[in-house]
Amino acid sequence: MAQEKFIEVQHSSKIYNEGQENEVRANDDISFDIYKGELTIIVGASGAGKSTLLNILGGMDFNTHGKVIVNGNNISEYDERGRTGYRRKEIGFVFQFYNLIENLTAMENVEIASQLSDNPLDAVEALKQVSLDKRKDNFPAQMSGGEQQRVSIARAMAKNPGLLLADEPTGALDYHTGKQVLQVFQDYVRETGKNAIIVTHNGMIKPMADHVIEIFDGKVKSDTRNDNPTPIADLEW
Numbered sequence: 001m002a003q004e005k006f007i008e009v010q011h012s013s014k015i016y017n018e019g020q021e022n023e024v025r026a027n028d029d030i031s032f033d034i035y036k037g038e039l040t041i042i043v044g045a046s047g048a049g050k051s052t053l054l055n056i057l058g059g060m061d062f063n064t065h066g067k068v069i070v071n072g073n074n075i076s077e078y079d080e081r082g083r084t085g086y087r088r089k090e091i092g093f094v095f096q097f098y099n100l101i102e103n104l105t106a107m108e109n110v111e112i113a114s115q116l117s118d119n120p121l122d123a124v125e126a127l128k129q130v131s132l133d134k135r136k137d138n139f140p141a142q143m144s145g146g147e148q149q150r151v152s153i154a155r156a157m158a159k160n161p162g163l164l165l166a167d168e169p170t171g172a173l174d175y176h177t178g179k180q181v182l183q184v185f186q187d188y189v190r191e192t193g194k195n196a197i198i199v200t201h202n203g204m205i206k207p208m209a210d211h212v213i214e215i216f217d218g219k220v221k222s223d224t225r226n227d228n229p230t231p232i233a234d235l236e237w
């Protein structure tokens, strides 16, 4: 079966202070395709340009050259307003340090995000998917780091987005908790047929992905697909 393209990045660059002495090529002529239903890992060292790329894909930032087509729409042509709508409706974002609102319960944190969507999941249902429905009335400070990250994933999922993006989602977690969080992403993609993209500097988690894009110095260094991703339980790092 031919695979359907979900994202096409074509010669995309993000250049700060272009043509000046202090020019920075954060992304430098990046091209790749992502198919529907893929779990993609973008990997590279600190400063390689991964977050810049993820933020452009998520409509939090914009490129200065090239095209980024998501689900048939060239988002690089969007203005600020277009990007806001795109971010609200199409994207779920998971951050390294969870970014939960401290004076709201787990359930309320999830509900806030679902209110932005036209087609949200029920907040309790989203918490159930990360096995935290019993903790819905707890505040973030009453939960472990891994639990808080799972709430933040439930919050991203509750919008029922076409694309789930995560920037170093296990960066603040220990090994076992990190594995549980990665499992949530793998299950999400398998169960919904939707897309998730994880940015990480940890090359050891590459085998869990369907597709790995390695970024070096603002450029794509390698772009490989894996027909037999490794179960998270078998990953070691």
Ligand SMILES: Nc1ncnc2c1ncn2[C@@H]1O[C@H](COP(=O)(O)OP(=O)(O)OP(=O)(O)O)[C@@H](O)[C@H]1O
Binding pocket: 016, 024, 025, 026, 044, 045, 046, 047, 048, 049, 050, 051, 052, 053, 201
């Ligand atoms: N506003 C800016 N002005 C100038 N340079 C910037 C700006 N934002 C980012 N950069 C530069 O762009 C390059 C890529 O940064 P980016 O944050 O995308 O890398 P990264 O791979 O995500 O790194 P890390 O893993 O450390 O977060 C870096 O050299 C960074 O200093």
